[in-house]
Amino acid sequence: MQRPLTVKYQGKRKEINLFIEDCPDDIEIRTQLQDPNYKADWKTAYLDSHYEERLNNQKESREDRHSSLESFTYEDAKYFSSRCNPHEILEEKERINSLISLCTENQQEILILHYLEGYSKTEIAKMRGVDESAIRRTINRAIATIKRNL
Structure with missing residues (x-):
């Protein structure tokens, strides 16, 4: 037993x-x-x-x-449909682009890598050959610039 x-x-x-x-x-x-x-x-x-x-x-x-999105078919898309108007999404993207354009070129590149492409601050620091704290400061300064102009 x-x-x-x-x-x-x-x-x-x-x-x-x-x-x-x-x-x-x-x-x-x-x-x-x-x-x-x-x-x-x-x-x-x-x-x-x-x-x-x-x-x-x-x-x-x-x-x-958990389910992978790959397991869903085209017919399942109706369950994920957005209630947003495509024009509203386009306007939002244009507004984001105009706010990002207020930042320096370096800040823009880092914001895009981090928030849009999904790289971590550590990964960006390794790519750039700088310390992670420098990336953090760059992101914080860029966000401060954007907030001032909102």
């Missing part, structure tokens, strides 16, 4: 309580699994396999909750 058991386990980031549903009923094995001072290859392998199984179950659970 097998009964559940909870064991302290050192995960990749922190110590966790690892729940083992199908732990053998043997008292000696259960005692060795719960003893933090008992070090054996079989114990490490056994706990690692249960930990990996737990991570895989969590990953599968996340995949069940």
Whole structure:
């Protein structure tokens, strides 16, 4: 017969309580699994396999909750239709472009890389060969310029 058991386990980031549903009923094995001072290859392998199984179950659970846009068909597009008027979207884009044009060329490039193309500040800093704080300051100054002109 097998009964559940909870064991302290050192995960990749922190110590966790690892729940083992199908732990053998043997008292000696259960005692060795719960003893933090008992070090054996079989114990490490056994706990690692249960930990990996737990991570895989969590990953599968996340995949069940999320859907890729690639899985939707053209007919599904009606559920995502925007209530915005295309003219309003065009006007908004023109307004954004006019506000960005108030910034320096360097600020414009960094704003576009960060907000439109989705690069992180760290990635932009590496591309430019500068410190991340310089990118942060550039973005903050550009936003301040835009706010002053709103």
